[in-house]
Amino acid sequence: MQKLWLNHFGFRFDPFEYLEASQDPHLNRYLIGHEAFSAAWSETPALIFSPPGGGKTALRIYAFRACWTGGGGYQPFPIHYHLPHYFENSNFSTLEDHLQKIVHSTAIALFLSFAYYPLIFLKASPSLQKQLAQFIFTWVPNIDYYLEVLRDGGPDRVAAQLDRSYQLHQTPDPALLSLVRVTLEKHLAEEPSPIGLSIQKVFERLMKWITQDLGFRAVYLLLDGVDGFPELARSPGFAAESLVNLFANAPTWTQTRIFLKGFLPLEIRAHLQARLEKQWPAFGQVELKWDEAMLAELIRRRVYAATEGEFASLGAVSAVPSVQDMELELARTVNPLPREMLVLVRQILFEYEKRWGENPGAEKRVQTEDIERALDWYRIDQAHITKELTSIALGR
Amino acid sequence: MVETFISPSPYVLKKFVNREEEVKQILTLLRQSQPRVRAVVIDGDRGVGKTWLSLHLQRTVFKKEITGLTSWLFSLWSPGEHYRPEGDKPQENERFVREGEKLEIDEFLAIIVNSLSIELPPNPVLAEKVDAVRRYVQSHVDNRFVLILDSAYESNWSLLEQLETHFLGNLLTLNNFFVIVTGRGRPYPWKIPFLIEAVRFGLGKFSVEQIQQQLERFKLSAILSVDDIYNIGDGWPIFTEFLASAKDRIDALDVAANLLFAVVSAQDRLQIRKYFEALCPLEGFGETEAALMVAIYDPNALDKDGRDICRKMNKTHLVSWKDGGYVINHPVKRILREYLKLNKQDDWISLNCAAYRRFQRQSDDPSLTRFRSFFESQMKFYAGILSESGVQDPETCPKEKMEEMP
Numbered sequence: 001m002q003k004l005w006l007n008h009f010g011f012r013f014d015p016f017e018y019l020e021a022s023q024d025p026h027l028n029r030y031l032i033g034h035e036a037f038s039a040a041w042s043e044t045p046a047l048i049f050s051p052p053g054g055g056k057t058a059l060r061i062y063a064f065r066a067c068w069t070g071g072g073g074y075q076p077f078p079i080h081y082h083l084p085h086y087f088e089n090s091n092f093s094t095l096e097d098h099l100q101k102i103v104h105s106t107a108i109a110l111f112l113s114f115a116y117y118p119l120i121f122l123k124a125s126p127s128l129q130k131q132l133a134q135f136i137f138t139w140v141p142n143i144d145y146y147l148e149v150l151r152d153g154g155p156d157r158v159a160a161q162l163d164r165s166y167q168l169h170q171t172p173d174p175a176l177l178s179l180v181r182v183t184l185e186k187h188l189a190e191e192p193s194p195i196g197l198s199i200q201k202v203f204e205r206l207m208k209w210i211t212q213d214l215g216f217r218a219v220y221l222l223l224d225g226v227d228g229f230p231e232l233a234r235s236p237g238f239a240a241e242s243l244v245n246l247f248a249n250a251p252t253w254t255q256t257r258i259f260l261k262g263f264l265p266l267e268i269r270a271h272l273q274a275r276l277e278k279q280w281p282a283f284g285q286v287e288l289k290w291d292e293a294m295l296a297e298l299i300r301r302r303v304y305a306a307t308e309g310e311f312a313s314l315g316a317v318s319a320v321p322s323v324q325d326m327e328l329e330l331a332r333t334v335n336p337l338p339r340e341m342l343v344l345v346r347q348i349l350f351e352y353e354k355r356w357g358e359n360p361g362a363e364k365r366v367q368t369e370d371i372e373r374a375l376d377w378y379r380i381d382q383a384h385i386t387k388e389l390t391s392i393a394l395g396r
Numbered sequence: 397m398v399e400t401f402i403s404p405s406p407y408v409l410k411k412f413v414n415r416e417e418e419v420k421q422i423l424t425l426l427r428q429s430q431p432r433v434r435a436v437v438i439d440g441d442r443g444v445g446k447t448w449l450s451l452h453l454q455r456t457v458f459k460k461e462i463t464g465l466t467s468w469l470f471s472l473w474s475p476g477e478h479y480r481p482e483g484d485k486p487q488e489n490e491r492f493v494r495e496g497e498k499l500e501i502d503e504f505l506a507i508i509v510n511s512l513s514i515e516l517p518p519n520p521v522l523a524e525k526v527d528a529v530r531r532y533v534q535s536h537v538d539n540r541f542v543l544i545l546d547s548a549y550e551s552n553w554s555l556l557e558q559l560e561t562h563f564l565g566n567l568l569t570l571n572n573f574f575v576i577v578t579g580r581g582r583p584y585p586w587k588i589p590f591l592i593e594a595v596r597f598g599l600g601k602f603s604v605e606q607i608q609q610q611l612e613r614f615k616l617s618a619i620l621s622v623d624d625i626y627n628i629g630d631g632w633p634i635f636t637e638f639l640a641s642a643k644d645r646i647d648a649l650d651v652a653a654n655l656l657f658a659v660v661s662a663q664d665r666l667q668i669r670k671y672f673e674a675l676c677p678l679e680g681f682g683e684t685e686a687a688l689m690v691a692i693y694d695p696n697a698l699d700k701d702g703r704d705i706c707r708k709m710n711k712t713h714l715v716s717w718k719d720g721g722y723v724i725n726h727p728v729k730r731i732l733r734e735y736l737k738l739n740k741q742d743d744w745i746s747l748n749c750a751a752y753r754r755f756q757r758q759s760d761d762p763s764l765t766r767f768r769s770f771f772e773s774q775m776k777f778y779a780g781i782l783s784e785s786g787v788q789d790p791e792t793c794p795k796e797k798m799e800e801m802p
Contacts, residue, residue, distance in 0.1 A: 010707065028587035041589055066589045070565020073530060119527050170561070173521040217569070301585070304717070308553050309582030310710050311717045315682070317703070321758060322682040322721045323767045364703070365683075 240271030443634030549579025601631030680721030749793030
């Protein structure tokens with residue numbers, strides 16, 4: 001599809017393009033659900049529950065990018081702890097197992113933060129620069145390769161290879177980025193200092209660097225992907241057992257301004273609560289629930305942002321009478337999950353473009369037939385997942 | 397419709413009336429030791445006094461009420477080629493964007509950097525300038541820094557995007573940095589949590605007593621009564637000084653409408669105003685209604701396409717999207733309706749006839765049966781207006797104009 005509709009309808013970008021939140025550079029313009037965001041953003045440990053496709057990852061990415069808006073300020077430093085990244089080393093039974101992976105992700109987070117916001121690194125003392133560089137080299141294998149990618153393609157391309165969640169879709173000042181790269185390369189050529197610290201000590205040192213030496217207000221550890229990990233997804237009890245040692249530490253970590261945020265599947269909640277009886281009240285908790293009104297709003301916000309506020313409904317460019325709430329009517333026909341709503345809207349635009357392409361003299365408006373065709377497609381082609389999603393959404 | 401050249405007065409303290417509540421709210425926020433919220437968003441329609449309030453805060457309140465406060469006022473959009481709310485003399489820490497001008501982030505930062513006498517590294521890049529400002533603000537913990545962005549929604553959104561990405565998102569993480577944003581029309585979809593969670597309030601209209609106070613402070617004696625001025629201008633402060641000089645109600649409405657459309661460039665003003673006049677009888681409209689009503693009101697209009705009409709109206713920020721349709725800002729709608737009723741009665745009747753017929757057609761549409769009661773209530777509404785205008789039976793409204801419907 002050429003996306004002629006962008007021009008026909010006056011959209012500056014396609015707000016329905018990405019079903020996967022990390023790829024959407026405009027995600028932070030259309031937040032839905034302030035309560036959930038407050039939990040993700042506030043300085044408390046938090047548990048955010050939802051079914052698959054319910055917006056956990058979008059909210060995690062949203063919180064991550066919110067930390068970086070205006071980069072280099074007195075923000076929290078966000079670290080993704082995305083479990084499916086550790087598929088090959090999937091032992092999560094002890095705190096140390098988790099710390100091992102968190103330290104690895106922190107190395108990526110630091111490396112990319114220096115790439116996106118070079119001043120964070122360049123303002124650090126030379127000795128800290130050296131320590132940070134050596135830490136990154138120890139924990140990010142093939143760093144020389146990534147430095148090359150950084151030189152040729154910029155931070156977005158490196159993030160795409162290391163962990164797409166870190167993509168900020170921003171370009172740093174080339175001169176400053178070059179200075180960071182040169183400094184890192186200089187340290188790469190040096191003999192690394194021997195490291196004999198326990199993983200616990202490495203973690204503590206890292207957190208101190210971030211919150212004290214680099215001047216960040218706090219650290220946000222953003223855990224996600226339990227339902228993307230087959231072993232954990234199959235058994236909520238096992239998943240809870242695997243996470244309990246990590247979450248048990250979360251209340252204590254707040255004293256050093258480390259805040260653990262779990263973006264978790266709903267089914268795990270009771271299992272986790274049973275194992276964290278003492279710590280449970282320390283967590284801010286919220287459940288991401290989608291109803292028809294919120295799904296309709298999800299589309300309206302996207303239309304609004306993409307048209308720079310000219311209108312906030314596809315109804316504005318359709319032949320549907322304005323008395324009909326087009327988004328709400330669409331929301332009533334899909335499974336109550338954001339991804340489903342986006343899939344349907346994309347199909348409507350596809351049907352419009354297909355029809356218009358066959359008759360370019362036609363009016364540049366979404367017609368009822370486009371909507372009906374998309375709905376037919378949705379009912380037939382998506383039927384195989386419809387049943388499953390409905391039962392997930394309804395918590396059965 | 398004779399267009400008169402009109403230019404509202406620039407801000408002068410002795411002419412400023414009220415806004416004590418809003419000023420109090422802002423001062424309370426600024427005086428908190430650890431304010432969680434550090435952004436204020438003020439919205440309101442054209443003429444409600446957002447720019448005057450911004451100037452009042454910048455030039456009077458902040459200087460008088462809080463020590464150790466540095467503030468900047470950037471008015472990001474021109475309210476018309478002849479209106480200079482800031483007066484003729486440029487003042488420190490202020491920048492008013494004029495018609496056709498574009499403010500770049502580098503100039504914006506230069507004003508801030510210079511006002512703080514910050515030393516920058518040689519040939520600094522954007523990030524270094526922002527970093528230097530942040531370090532300065534961070535190192536002056538006992539001081540307060542306030543940035544006022546006036547007419548932000550109406551401005552170039554690409555500048556807002558740059559400001560939030562490179563500057564606001566950074567500075568707002570500090571406890572002693574605040575931003576006050578004013579705007580009308582379509583709100584900018586912020587991505588910064590601090591602005592998403594901003595304190596928001598709309599500026600209310602004036603009471604009859606406040607309009608009276610305005611007349612006194614402007615030293616004006618009006619031909620119209622204060623009540624008339626209040627009713628015609630609907631309590632919007634910008635109208636008062638002009639309505640005071642109007643010789644009668646018809647003249648007053650024309651003057652008020654001219655004032656509202658002063659925000660549109662001179663070459664488009666007449667045409668755009670016709671679009672607004674054509675659509676003012678409707679509470680809300682879409683592209684179809686836009687094409688229909690404009691064709692009826694102005695058969696020679698250049699735009700036949702509803703989308704083009706809506707886009708042009710949208711650019712004025714005198715219309716916004718609300719509840720599934722375009723809605724003309726309240727004072728504009730109100731003034732134009734009154735103007736047409738008194739000045740162009742035949743047009744007023746034919747537009748209301750068209751609206752009546754439009755809802756009648758929808759009411760008869762079998763695919764829209766579930767909305768029938770809504771359409772019928774609208775038909776009743778327009779029948780009432782027609783009756784007030786002397787058309788007792790709306791069924792006498794011509795049907796043929798409906799065939800012009802696109």
